[in-house]
Amino acid sequence: MKHLVVIAHPNPDSFNHAIAKRLTAALQEKGHEVAIRDLYSIGFEAVLSMKDFEALRAGDIPSDIRTEQQFISDADVLTWIYPIWWTGLPAILKGYVDRVFAYGYAYKYGDGGNIEKLLIGKKGFTVNTHGTPKDIYDSIGMLGALQKTSDTGIFDFCGIETVGHLFFGSVPQVDDAEREGMLKQVEDEVERLF
Template identity: 55%
Template sequence: MNHLILYAHPNPKSFNAAILDTTVSKLESKGHTVVVRDLYKMNFNPLLQGSDFELFQSGKKPADVEQEHGYIGSADVITLIYPIWWTGMPAILKGYIERVFCYGFAYQYSEEGFPVGLLTGKKGFIINTQGTPCELYDSTGMTEALKKTSDTGILAFCGLESVGHLFFGAVPTVDDSARQAMLKELKSTLTELF
């Protein structure tokens, strides 16, 4: 399978980086092809401009968006790896989605005005870290809200089949053995899914 990983964390020594390395290593060890788009390292421009709309409406695309469409088009699985900041994704990833998962490529509307996802036949998987313990997010409904906005509001909206969503909580305050257990869970999940 061809895997595309959209990665959004600015610190190359972060636990997210360990998650990325583990994911790439595990998938490649199983014979999968993996392409990583490290949005911070790429210095991806997340700002949706009026000029972007003008190009989209004329049937054209900005060059950087066109390039990302090529990666998405070749992928069987799209995995998003990012931290939860202020109960959402980093701005650079939100901007990527706004610019790249655009109308006419990732979705369109039917004559009745209902959205139609255009990325059907592809799978989506999300891996998140957060500073807050998972138990607190679970008890307040935040975990389900995050799933609703990302798994349903982005993946399913664009026609992707969501195959899983991992949340790793309290990452800054747990010890290394707890983080190693998280990576073990990640490896096990990747083995089961792919």
């Protein structure tokens, strides 16, 4: 299978990058092909400008958007790795969705206003980190809300089947042994899912 790993954390020494490395190694060990798009290191422009908006409506896709769309088109599985900041996606990843998952590429309106999902056949997997303890997010319904936003509101909206979603809480407060346990969970999910 071909995997596209999209990572949205500015620090290359972050735990999110450690997750990406461990996930990539586990996939490659199983013979999968992996492409990585580190949105910060490639300098992805996150703001959907009026110029972009008009170009997309005219079918004149800007080259940076076309590049990212090609990575998605080539992939069987999209994996997103990102921290939860202010109960949502980092701005750079939200901008990636705004610009890359464009009308006519990821979805369109069909007869009667029905939504046609244009990325059917692809699978989606997400790994999130957050500083808040997981039991607090569980108790207030935040994890469910986060899943609804990304798994349903983005992936499913475009036809991508969500196959897994991991949440790792208290990441800045836990020790290396606990972080290693989290990385092992990532490897276990790769083994289970792919």
